[in-house]
Amino acid sequence: MSGLMWIVAALVVIAALSWVFRFAGQAVTGNRPYFRDMSYGVAFGFVLGAAILIWVVYTFIKARFILDETAAAPYFFFIFAVEGLIVAGIAAWLFRAAGRLVGTGGTRKLFRSMPLTASFGILVIIIYAILSIFAQVIAPYGQEEVFAAANTLPGTDPMHPLGTDNIGRDLLSRLIYGAQNTVGIAFVTTCLAFLLGGSLGFLAATLGGWLDQLVSRAVDVLMAIPSLIFALLLMTIASAWAGNQGWLLTVYMIVIIAVIDSTRVFRLARAVGINIVVMDYIEAAKLRGEGLGYLIFREILPNAYAPLLAEFGLRFCFVFLTIASLSFLGVGIQPPLADWGTMVRDLAQFINFAAFSPLTAALPLMAAGAIALLTVSVNFVVDWMLQKSSGLKE
Amino acid sequence: MHPVLKIVIQRLFLGLLTLLVVSIVIFIAVNSLPGDFAQAILGQSATPEAVAAIRKDLGLDQPAITRYFTWLGDMVTGNLGISFAQANFASFVGTSAESGSGPVTVLQQIAPRFQNTMFLAGVTAVIAVPLSLLLGILAALFRNSVFDKVANVGALSAVSSPEFFLAYVLILFLAVLNPVLPSLSNIYSDMGFGERLLRTLLPALTLTLMVTAQMMRMTRAAIINLLASPYIEMARLKGLSPMRVIVKHALPNALAPIINVIALNLAYLITGVVVVEVVFVYPGIGQLFVDSVKIRDIPVVQACCLIFAGAYILLNLMADVLSIISNPRLRHPK
Numbered sequence: 250m251s252g253l254m255w256i257v258a259a260l261v262v263i264a265a266l267s268w269v270f271r272f273a274g275q276a277v278t279g280n281r282p283y284f285r286d287m288s289y290g291v292a293f294g295f296v297l298g299a300a301i302l303i304w305v306v307y308t309f310i311k312a313r314f315i316l317d318e319t320a321a322a323p324y325f326f327f328i329f330a331v332e333g334l335i336v337a338g339i340a341a342w343l344f345r346a347a348g349r350l351v352g353t354g355g356t357r358k359l360f361r362s363m364p365l366t367a368s369f370g371i372l373v374i375i376i377y378a379i380l381s382i383f384a385q386v387i388a389p390y391g392q393e394e395v396f397a398a399a400n401t402l403p404g405t406d407p408m409h410p411l412g413t414d415n416i417g418r419d420l421l422s423r424l425i426y427g428a429q430n431t432v433g434i435a436f437v438t439t440c441l442a443f444l445l446g447g448s449l450g451f452l453a454a455t456l457g458g459w460l461d462q463l464v465s466r467a468v469d470v471l472m473a474i475p476s477l478i479f480a481l482l483l484m485t486i487a488s489a490w491a492g493n494q495g496w497l498l499t500v501y502m503i504v505i506i507a508v509i510d511s512t513r514v515f516r517l518a519r520a521v522g523i524n525i526v527v528m529d530y531i532e533a534a535k536l537r538g539e540g541l542g543y544l545i546f547r548e549i550l551p552n553a554y555a556p557l558l559a560e561f562g563l564r565f566c567f568v569f570l571t572i573a574s575l576s577f578l579g580v581g582i583q584p585p586l587a588d589w590g591t592m593v594r595d596l597a598q599f600i601n602f603a604a605f606s607p608l609t610a611a612l613p614l615m616a617a618g619a620i621a622l623l624t625v626s627v628n629f630v631v632d633w634m635l636q637k638s639s640g641l642k643e
Numbered sequence: 644m645h646p647v648l649k650i651v652i653q654r655l656f657l658g659l660l661t662l663l664v665v666s667i668v669i670f671i672a673v674n675s676l677p678g679d680f681a682q683a684i685l686g687q688s689a690t691p692e693a694v695a696a697i698r699k700d701l702g703l704d705q706p707a708i709t710r711y712f713t714w715l716g717d718m719v720t721g722n723l724g725i726s727f728a729q730a731n732f733a734s735f736v737g738t739s740a741e742s743g744s745g746p747v748t749v750l751q752q753i754a755p756r757f758q759n760t761m762f763l764a765g766v767t768a769v770i771a772v773p774l775s776l777l778l779g780i781l782a783a784l785f786r787n788s789v790f791d792k793v794a795n796v797g798a799l800s801a802v803s804s805p806e807f808f809l810a811y812v813l814i815l816f817l818a819v820l821n822p823v824l825p826s827l828s829n830i831y832s833d834m835g836f837g838e839r840l841l842r843t844l845l846p847a848l849t850l851t852l853m854v855t856a857q858m859m860r861m862t863r864a865a866i867i868n869l870l871a872s873p874y875i876e877m878a879r880l881k882g883l884s885p886m887r888v889i890v891k892h893a894l895p896n897a898l899a900p901i902i903n904v905i906a907l908n909l910a911y912l913i914t915g916v917v918v919v920e921v922v923f924v925y926p927g928i929g930q931l932f933v934d935s936v937k938i939r940d941i942p943v944v945q946a947c948c949l950i951f952a953g954a955y956i957l958l959n960l961m962a963d964v965l966s967i968i969s970n971p972r973l974r975h976p977k
Contacts, residue, residue: 627803
């Protein structure tokens with residue numbers, strides 16, 4: 250319990266310091282209104298934040314420059330997190346600066362009002378897109394290539410910088426191919442969900458009547474079942490249908506998740522569509538005698554573009570996380586395809602080696618972190634887009 | 644009759660109807676399996692006579708509608724059937740004479756695990772709800788400050804990461820590098836409350852990280868939405884402190900959306916619990932569900948599915964009802 254005692258002691262010291270801080274502020278600035286009206290809680294917050302910052306900098310410098318390699322091993326992840334955050338910040342700032350200088354007037358204007366989180370998100374999405382498209386070129390080996398040296402630890406063999414797995418496949422290559430498989434499959438699934446949900450939603454909004462009622466009630470029922478649970482139930486049945494053919498199960502999974510997620514897309518497309526259908530220009534188009542296809546593709550779709558794009562980003566995240574979760578549970582993307590969710594599950598036990606071989610323990614976190622990094626980035630971008638389109642300043 | 648009571652009864656009825664339709668969907672899904680239960684129990688090498696006998700025994704020769712109502716009746720009365728794994732095991736050792744009550748039923752399998760899952764969800768809710776309310780109020784109070792921005796980015800990152808990533812990061816820092824909490828949550832029925840709580844803490848913390856973000860953002864947004872209203876301006880002009888303005892004047896009127904989002908997030912826990920239970924080997928209903936999915940143990944899968952769906956519908960219903968009750972315009976109609 251000495252750890253708890255230390256925390257309590259630190260809090261008491263901070264509480265005392267924050268009183269001193271406020272008093273000093275009042276004395277030094279000659280009782281400026283900012284310090285005069287500062288509540289004790291705000292002062293405490295400032296001192297607490299400063300204390301955490303000092304602790305982070307102190308630990309970082311100690312672990313990075315002073316301690317020798319074995320003593321610094323427990324701090325590996327701490328150092329990595331701090332350096333990663335700094336590098337990410339610098340990269341995002343540089344990317345935004347570049348975007349402000351290069352490009353057409355429109356994109357430059359976009360970059361000028363962009364927060365750092367959004368530019369970081371766009372940068373990461375671009376990197377993932379390049380990785381997944383050119384995985385064959387970038388990865389040193391094939392994803393199913395088996396080497397004689399199985400179970401090599403990362404950092405021991407220059408041929409395999411991240412080591413090999415239990416049957417001798419290069420982990421770095423599988424990590425890179427994971428970008429292609431996991432992201433690619435999630436992307437295809439999201440597109441399918443949008444095709445299905447979007448077209449049904451617009452049709453329901455335009456036609457109304459019994460079609461609208463029928464599809465809406467069906468969607469209500471499907472949405473009443475939690476999606477991961479429903480996906481797991483359907484995967485049980487799909488696995489019975491697919492038998493031993495792994496690729497068939499993957500195809501079934503794409504269809505199942507696309508159908509489940511299309512219900513959410515349907516809701517949005519219908520809601521947006523109904524607001525557009527009552528507009529005067531739709532009435533005018535109808536009076537001109539335009540067909541259903543023209544109405545949906547030329548009149549409704551261009552006006553529903555912004556909310557649908559934001560929904561596409563969010564939906565992609567949900568689909569991606571569902572697929573990763575299913576794979577992690579062992580019923581998603583099937584081997585021999587390299588996939589991040591499966592990798593996390595297979596490598597999870599290595600995390601217990603963190604104290605003496607940090608790089609080995611980092612393996613499952615790399616695959617899980619690859620998933621997290623992409624979804625976080627997409628969310629950053631979508632958050633910025635929503636804030637921009639809603640005109641919210643706060 | 645009071646109009647609120649009327650709406651609540653209406654919603655309850657709708658919820659029951661939804662549950663009924665969901666049970667039909669689950670029944671259809673399970674019955675679209677290739678082959679049938681009898682084949683599945685007996686395996687590939689069964690004789691046609693044996694298959695026919697079991698079919699008759701389980702009522703599989705009846706038409707689908709009859710079977711559905713029998714199944715529904717069984718579900719309502721708590722007779723969830725016998726899991727395939729248990730049935731096979733029992734037939735292997737002969738009739739389980741020593742226990743005297745036949746093989747373990749799905750209900751007996753699920754009941755203790757359901758309690759464990761409820762315990763986990765309860766601990767999570769107890770940590771997450773006050774924490775997110777506090778963070779949301781603070782973020783609204785110090786809006787656009789560094790604290791607000793850090794909390795916003797942190798919340799967005801936490802909510803969009805996969806559960807297992809957060810779980811392994813927590814294991815790494817709190818169980819492996821600094822061994823404060825156990826990384827495996829093996830829980831027994833005869834365990835003391837303190838020990839049980841300690842072992843539940845890490846999965847509960849993971850789930851807390853998942854659900855806090857949305858509740859916090861909603862609290863902040865709901866309060867900030869109100870800050871432009873004239874009565875808040877009035878309270879400010881009276882000279883009340885900012886904290887008092889928010890807690891006493893803004894918060895009561897922001898409660899409806901906040902309560903709604905809290906109930907929705909508790910419903911989300913139902914789904915999130917599956918992955919987290921697998922990571923921490925927590926003996927809850929989610930783990931049983933995943934294990935049964937892998938071995939295609941249909942009776943357990945459909946029972947778990949129905950329980951999850953029921954809890955989900957119930958919590959959504961609660962969100963609905965609570966947001967109606969917390970709306971004074973509906974509570975006191977003209």
